Amino acid sequence: MYGKSLRLKRIFKPDGYSAVIALDHGQFQGPIPGLVDIRDTIQKVIMGKPDALILNPGVLNKCHDCISGDVGIILRITGASTNYSPKFDFHRLTTSVDHALRLGADAVIVMCFVAGDGEIPSLEIVAKIAEQCDKEGIPLFVEVLSQNSKSNDVTCIATGVRAAFELGADALKVYYTGGDTFSTITSAVPIPILIAGGPKDLDAFSMVREAIDHGAKGVAFGRNVFQADDVTEYVRKLVSCVHHHAK
Incomplete structure (x- = not known):
């Protein structure tokens, strides 16, 4: 099963950490600021030298020519629901693992909702x-979200990440719950956990350092990056923050 190991090395650097930029919001939220010209945004992000990108299949298919070969690709293969959906309960499978491989993905990512329908x-x-993924030798990332009224319910999220790990996840993406609680989540599984960025936060870099101190293996930031005043510089700072603080 060395295929998974080789592909994970394209996403997680030799220090075991990764700075991932999520550019998959358009499937759910449409052409929001920062993603209207997706090709331009990808090019600006690439210049900052991130470790990997999270993309939707159509974007990878149509914009592959502006993606350098040294950045990992994590392909979103669940969705089928926009902000206008009257019932945003969970994501359906939208893309096969085989198609992800044909598009050149190094990993796939699926959404997992817990504590709800x-x-x-x-x-x-x-x-x-x-x-x-085991059959094809490609890593599986699982993004765990709580559907209950407390999206940062630590016990709920810890249970969700453990369930995803038990079912075969190779890496996880979750929202940061805070320094006094996040180690409960990271200690629940022996696989890497990346933190999501959420809304723009002026203290995002402090959050990154704190999360790494409590067991996170990096970030998967979206809006903090593509809605920054200088996207390329923000990516550079984020990469430096993740890898230098991990030492």
Whole structure:
């Protein structure tokens, strides 16, 4: 199963950490600021030398020519729901693992909702995709979100990440819950956890350093990056923050 190991090395650097930029918001939120000209944004992000990008299949297919070969690609393969959906309960499978490989992805990512109506079907998707990923030798990232009223419910998220790991996840993406609680989540699994950025935060870099101190293996930031005044410089600072603080 060395295929997974080789592909993970394209995303996580020799120090074991990764600075990932998420540019997959358009599938759910449309042409929001920073993503209207997706090709221009990709080019600006690439100049900052991130470790990997999270993209949707159509973007990778149509914009592959502006993506350098030294950046890892994590392909979003679940979705099928926009902000206008009357029932945003959970994501459906939208792309096969085989298609992700044909597009050149180094890993795939699926959404997993816990503590709500979407939990059972989400975990079923995780399990089925994990089996396919094992067969094809491609890593599976799982983004765990709580559907209950407290999105930062540590016990709930820790249970969700453990369930995803038990079903075959190779890496995870979650929202940061704070320094006094996040180690409960990172200690729940023996696989890497990246923190999501969420809304723009002027103290985002302090959050990154704190999260790494409590067990995170890097970041998967979106809006903080592509809505920054200087996208390229923000990526450079983020990469430096992740890898220098990890030493």
